[in-house]
Amino acid sequence: MTTAAILVIGNEVLSGRTQDANIAFLGKELAALGIALTEARIVRDDTDAIVEALNALRRRHAYVFTSGGIGPTHDDITAAAVALAFKVPLSRNAEAVRRLRSRYSADDLNAARLKMADIPEGAELIENPVSQAPGFHLDNVFVMAGVPRILQAMFDGVKGGLTGGPPQVSRSLTLLVREGDLADGLTALQNRHPQVEIGSYPSFTEGRSLVTVVARGADAAMLDGVMAEARTLAHSLNAAVLDG
Amino acid sequence: MTTAAILVIGNEVLSGRTQDANIAFLGKELAALGIALTEARIVRDDTDAIVEALNALRRRHAYVFTSGGIGPTHDDITAAAVALAFKVPLSRNAEAVRRLRSRYSADDLNAARLKMADIPEGAELIENPVSQAPGFHLDNVFVMAGVPRILQAMFDGVKGGLTGGPPQVSRSLTLLVREGDLADGLTALQNRHPQVEIGSYPSFTEGRSLVTVVARGADAAMLDGVMAEARTLAHSLNAAVLDG
Numbered sequence: 045m046t047t048a049a050i051l052v053i054g055n056e057v058l059s060g061r062t063q064d065a066n067i068a069f070l071g072k073e074l075a076a077l078g079i080a081l082t083e084a085r086i087v088r089d090d091t092d093a094i095v096e097a098l099n100a101l102r103r104r105h106a107y108v109f110t111s112g113g114i115g116p117t118h119d120d121i122t123a124a125a126v127a128l129a130f131k132v133p134l135s136r137n138a139e140a141v142r143r144l145r146s147r148y149s150a151d152d153l154n155a156a157r158l159k160m161a162d163i164p165e166g167a168e169l170i171e172n173p174v175s176q177a178p179g180f181h182l183d184n185v186f187v188m189a190g191v192p193r194i195l196q197a198m199f200d201g202v203k204g205g206l207t208g209g210p211p212q213v214s215r216s217l218t219l220l221v222r223e224g225d226l227a228d229g230l231t232a233l234q235n236r237h238p239q240v241e242i243g244s245y246p247s248f249t250e251g252r253s254l255v256t257v258v259a260r261g262a263d264a265a266m267l268d269g270v271m272a273e274a275r276t277l278a279h280s281l282n283a284a285v286l287d288g
Numbered sequence: 289m290t291t292a293a294i295l296v297i298g299n300e301v302l303s304g305r306t307q308d309a310n311i312a313f314l315g316k317e318l319a320a321l322g323i324a325l326t327e328a329r330i331v332r333d334d335t336d337a338i339v340e341a342l343n344a345l346r347r348r349h350a351y352v353f354t355s356g357g358i359g360p361t362h363d364d365i366t367a368a369a370v371a372l373a374f375k376v377p378l379s380r381n382a383e384a385v386r387r388l389r390s391r392y393s394a395d396d397l398n399a400a401r402l403k404m405a406d407i408p409e410g411a412e413l414i415e416n417p418v419s420q421a422p423g424f425h426l427d428n429v430f431v432m433a434g435v436p437r438i439l440q441a442m443f444d445g446v447k448g449g450l451t452g453g454p455p456q457v458s459r460s461l462t463l464l465v466r467e468g469d470l471a472d473g474l475t476a477l478q479n480r481h482p483q484v485e486i487g488s489y490p491s492f493t494e495g496r497s498l499v500t501v502v503a504r505g506a507d508a509a510m511l512d513g514v515m516a517e518a519r520t521l522a523h524s525l526n527a528a529v530l531d532g
Contacts, residue, residue: 057312057328060314081302084330085329118471152469243333244363
């Protein structure tokens with residue numbers, strides 16, 4: 045299985061000011077490409093923390109995506125940290141400057157904005173159709189913006205170049221049942237289908253206990269079979285099927 | 289500064305099925321206790337991944353909180369993984385069984401539910417006022433449920449025992465300005481106040497570019513001073529102040 049990690053960079057995500065949306069987005073997109081997002085880390089705007097996490101992740105995943113810290117302000121330190129992690133110089137990238145010039149007048153293209161054209165040497169730019177300031181990729185690391193709309197546009201531009209396995213799909217079924225009543229049957233179901241990843245997610249709504257059973261894998265027919273068995277299990281427990 | 293990490297355990301968060309809410313919750317709660325949440329990791333329901341991440345985090349943070357994987361089903365493997373990480377046996381905890389008995393009849397307390405009373409030896413239980421199945425803490429690690437309502441109730445029960453520094457507070461100001469126009473002034477502001485953490489967060493609404501400036505620290509009067517300077521900076525740029 046081809047695996048990927050995401051490194052989210054930003055004090056605001058850890059402080060609770062900003063709710064991350066990029067991990068869930070990439071998890072879904074990568075699954076459709078047959079790439080499993082198996083790890084995520086969130087670190088502060090701290091050079092040492094970024095370097096350490098990036099070096100750990102890029103050595104054990106086929107792909108690493110970073111989000112955040114590539115803007116014009118003092119707390120945007122991702123490009124410099126990535127250069128350090130790869131031990132390459134950070135330098136002004138002529139093509140990145142050209143893209144910024146397409147958006148900003150000469151007067152507006154001040155030193156702060158030009159900082160967004162400082163890119164680790166050897167990196168290729170990632171297009172930013174929203175605000176021009178590019179991301180970049182270097183080896184197996186893709187450096188993208190933190191603003192979800194921009195990250196999503198950047199990912200659209202790079203996903204064609206990623207190589208995964210068969211797309212991972214899922215099926216789910218929500219049952220009116222207490223999880224502890226379902227557990228034994230679900231364990232047996234998982235044991236009968238070791239190639240399918242079966243998850244059990246309890247929730248509580250209006251005083252009722254619900255469980256959503258999720259099956260994931262590359263073989264849609266096999267998932268449908270698992271869901272049929274889950275329906276039979278629900279029937280044997282007199283558990284109503286609420287959706288799926 | 290006292291630091292903490294959170295380890296979120298669950299395939300569903302990485303697949304994008306479930307949007308994590310526990311990181312932001314703990315970030316805010318810990319800041320109020322003078323503890324900085326400086327790192328978060330999300331791993332799959334995979335014993336090796338949990339053990340490795342937990343051992344890395346517990347050695348470098350004053351506190352580590354985990355969320356997820358303590359229910360009755362086959363994919364709930366957190367307690368066993370924590371026991372492995374600490375190299376202690378996992379055994380049936382009599383007090384945990386007693387708490388489960390307070391909720392479930394003898395008939396309902398099946399093997400799957402009793403699994404929730406298997407706790408690493410030496411751990412102390414964390415009360416679960418919602419559904420009784422306890423969390424636990426061992427050394428500096430606090431193991432809690434993934435369901436936000438239960439995690440929040442568990443955290444309420446343990447936070448009195450945590451030791452932090454002065455509470456961290458924040459002030460923010462949203463300006464109608466492009467981030468690149470604000471950047472130089474903001475860098476100067478940060479340089480004048482090295483003890484305050486100043487963040488700059490752009491957003492785009494109805495075609496307008498906004499920046500929220502956030503100042504964090506332990507000294508509220510100093511933060512108010514920073515915000516006053518940020519207002520002066522906004523005025524010098526003809527940038528309207530939208531709130532704060």
